[in-house]
Amino acid sequence: MNSTLVLQYLLTYSGLILLLVLSGIYLYFQFSFTYWKRKGFSYIKPKFPLGNNNCIGLGAFSYGIETLDWYRQLKERGLKFGGAWNWANPVLVISDPEYVKDILVKDFSYFTDRDFFHNPIDDPKNENLFVVEKDEWRYMRQHLSHTFTSAKMKMMCPGVLKCTEPLLDYMNQCAACGKDIDAKDIMSAYTIDVIGSNIFGLELGTFKAEDSKFREIGREIFRISVMKGVKTIMTRVSEGLARTMGISILPGDITDAFSEIVKDTIDYRINNNIKRQDFMQMVIDLYMETKNSERQFTLNHLIANVIVFFIAGFDTSATTLHFALYELALHQNLQDKAREEIDRILKKYNGDLTYEAVQEMTYIRQILDETLRLYPPLNVVARVAVKPYKLKNTDLWLEKGSRVVIPVIGFQKDPEYFPEPERFDPERFSAENKSIIPSYVYLPFGEGPRICIGMRFGRMQSAIGLIQILKNFKITLSPLTQTPIKPKRGVFIMLPDDRIYIKAEKI
Ligand code: HEM
Numbered sequence: 001m002n003s004t005l006v007l008q009y010l011l012t013y014s015g016l017i018l019l020l021v022l023s024g025i026y027l028y029f030q031f032s033f034t035y036w037k038r039k040g041f042s043y044i045k046p047k048f049p050l051g052n053n054n055c056i057g058l059g060a061f062s063y064g065i066e067t068l069d070w071y072r073q074l075k076e077r078g079l080k081f082g083g084a085w086n087w088a089n090p091v092l093v094i095s096d097p098e099y100v101k102d103i104l105v106k107d108f109s110y111f112t113d114r115d116f117f118h119n120p121i122d123d124p125k126n127e128n129l130f131v132v133e134k135d136e137w138r139y140m141r142q143h144l145s146h147t148f149t150s151a152k153m154k155m156m157c158p159g160v161l162k163c164t165e166p167l168l169d170y171m172n173q174c175a176a177c178g179k180d181i182d183a184k185d186i187m188s189a190y191t192i193d194v195i196g197s198n199i200f201g202l203e204l205g206t207f208k209a210e211d212s213k214f215r216e217i218g219r220e221i222f223r224i225s226v227m228k229g230v231k232t233i234m235t236r237v238s239e240g241l242a243r244t245m246g247i248s249i250l251p252g253d254i255t256d257a258f259s260e261i262v263k264d265t266i267d268y269r270i271n272n273n274i275k276r277q278d279f280m281q282m283v284i285d286l287y288m289e290t291k292n293s294e295r296q297f298t299l300n301h302l303i304a305n306v307i308v309f310f311i312a313g314f315d316t317s318a319t320t321l322h323f324a325l326y327e328l329a330l331h332q333n334l335q336d337k338a339r340e341e342i343d344r345i346l347k348k349y350n351g352d353l354t355y356e357a358v359q360e361m362t363y364i365r366q367i368l369d370e371t372l373r374l375y376p377p378l379n380v381v382a383r384v385a386v387k388p389y390k391l392k393n394t395d396l397w398l399e400k401g402s403r404v405v406i407p408v409i410g411f412q413k414d415p416e417y418f419p420e421p422e423r424f425d426p427e428r429f430s431a432e433n434k435s436i437i438p439s440y441v442y443l444p445f446g447e448g449p450r451i452c453i454g455m456r457f458g459r460m461q462s463a464i465g466l467i468q469i470l471k472n473f474k475i476t477l478s479p480l481t482q483t484p485i486k487p488k489r490g491v492f493i494m495l496p497d498d499r500i501y502i503k504a505e506k507i
Contacts, residue, residue: 028088029049029087029088030048032085032089032090033046033048033051033085033088035085036082036083036090039083039396039397039399040395040396041082041083042077042079042083043082044073044082044083044084044093046084049088051084051085051086051088051089052066052070052084052085052086053066054066054489065379065409065487065494067093067379067380067405067409068409068410070082070084070093070405071093071095071407071409071410071411071414072410074093074095075095075410075414079095080094080095080096080098080099081391082095084405086236087233087236087237088237089236089403090402090403091403091404091405092398092402092403092404092405093405093407094405094406094407095410097411097439098440099392100406100411100440100441100443100447101447102391102392103383103404103406104381104383104406104440104446104448105448108448108449110385110387110389111383111385111386111389111404112133112137112138112386113137113383114130114131114382114383114384115382115383115384115403115404115405116382117131117235117239117242117247118131118132118249119242119247119248119249122243122246122247122248123248123249123255124300124304125255125259125300125303125304125307126248126250126255126307126308127301127304128304128305128308129144129308129453130308131249134386137450140301140305141449141450141453143297144305145453146282147282147283147453148453148456149456150456154355156198156277156457157355157358157460159194159197159198159278160194160460160461160464161464161468163190163193163194163197164190164464164465166189166190166193166205166206166207167189167468167469168469168472170186170207171186171469172472172506174503174504175473180478180480180501180502180503181478181502181504182499183321183325183326183499183502184318184319184322184499184500187317187319187321188215188218189215190206190318190321190465191313191314191321191465192204192206192214192218193206194313194314194317194461195309195310195313197278198279198457199280199306199309199310200261200265200278200310201269201278201281202261202265213257214310217258217310218315220251220254221250221311222315231247235247250307255303255307258303258306258307258310262280262303262306266287266302269284270284279309280306283297283305283306287301287302312452312454313454313457313458313461315377315493316378316493317458317461317465319375319493319495320372320375320377320458321465321466323371323374323375323496324368324371324462324466325466325469325475325502326481326485326500326502327367327374329476329502330424330477330483331424334367334424335470335474335475338363338367339471339507341362341363341364342364342467342470342471345360345361348360353464353468355460358460358463358467361467363426364466364467365429365459366427366428366429366430367426367466368462368466369426369428369429369442370425370426370428370429371424373412373418373428373444374412374421374422375487376412376443376444376494377444377493378408378444378494379407379408379494380405380406380407380409381405381408381443381446382404382406383403383404383450384401384402384403384404385401385402386400389402408444408446409494411441411442411443412443412444414441417437417438417442418437418441445458469504471507473504473507475503475505476502476503477501477503478501478502480499480501481500481502482497482498485497485498485500
């Protein structure tokens, strides 16, 4: 049969073909929706075609706040876990801390992988610690874990503090003319500067350069677009097909821009025999040390992890800080209490904000802990079963490849563990109250061997930013901010629907 004839047939029967394809898709979804019943699990009833997602969620799927609804539905029915669907993809949702412990810690060997699309063949420069699996992850984590020890934090502390200078300069200018300040924008510029100088070893000057390359990359990564949404849908419908189509985690130009920066930095340091006390140096050393060994920390590993430390490092802390400023602007009494602690401890350290002084500011830590409870930047922690797994005290088995969702936001807003959960109350994390919070219900950094590697760094850069702001300014809410804020749906990280604007008054 020649091609003209085939085309003629296709045109004649195109309506029929379309009907068959749509019917096929519909039947496939309906069959998928029987998955948890067939396995003997309780489940939340799905709807065609979104499953249990309640928005198209082009940016994310289950990684949104809809997992809070799932958690509540399971709890209401007295269930410790239950099935749900992201579109046609079944996921097991956990609603009991004992099972969280099993999955993240006790039986970690069954759940070593995170449920996150990656494409090792076409996108090797994004094979980073966040996405790699099994043995590859173990190797990488082992080599990178020493980059964030307390000793390293202490060493990096002065560098982080220096990055608050442009932030304070900018806020001074705004205070002088009463300008409204976009809280997320300034906190992102600050954390980009911090990551830039402590990871890349570059003075980025993000505040002065509105069009700075890093600021633009930062904005681009989290910008929602139809193209990105379509890509996400592809990866969710079929990871294999998405890989065959060469879909990558980040747009190629962003990966290329980072590769260039990394290669230039390595060349500059090696050619000029320059060694700095930063993260980049640690990974360059690792790359050089393992160059001739059987198992290498390759240049691609190096680039991939620099990229992920930039992405994971700046936005999570900026998000936390901007929500903290919002809550403190609403609660002047808490702001005063924080300022009183800052003044008292700084006096003890002769006005120097040293690493030790930051550690002693326990109320600042409480404010950040409570902010991370109410607004966890990552709403869920996800794992994949790498081998069949029997759930404790049941006859139920998870198949190899099953996806598990731990709704961090569900646990952290559960009145059983956090009474009056919508109330911002840093006292929950005071020394005496903290001990009554059950284990595995407070998970802003995840838990177990795959817990956030940058937790100490994230806490430190957030604390230093907040201390410097409160020491110098009284923060109030701008009338431009819509209250109460509502969380944005369908995005990967926790964001408010509208932007948060504040006003700063020099103290
Ligand atoms: C407030 C700040 C931060 C928050 C709330 C946060 C949150 C998280 C969460 C929830 C996870 C998943 C943990 C799990 O699956 O159990 C994670 C993983 C990770 N985070 Fe963070 N993070 C923060 C800061 C940082 C910083 C500053 C860096 C790096 C500079 C970083 C790098 C990473 C990496 C590389 C992983 C993957 C770890 C692995 O799979 O072994 N994060 N983070």
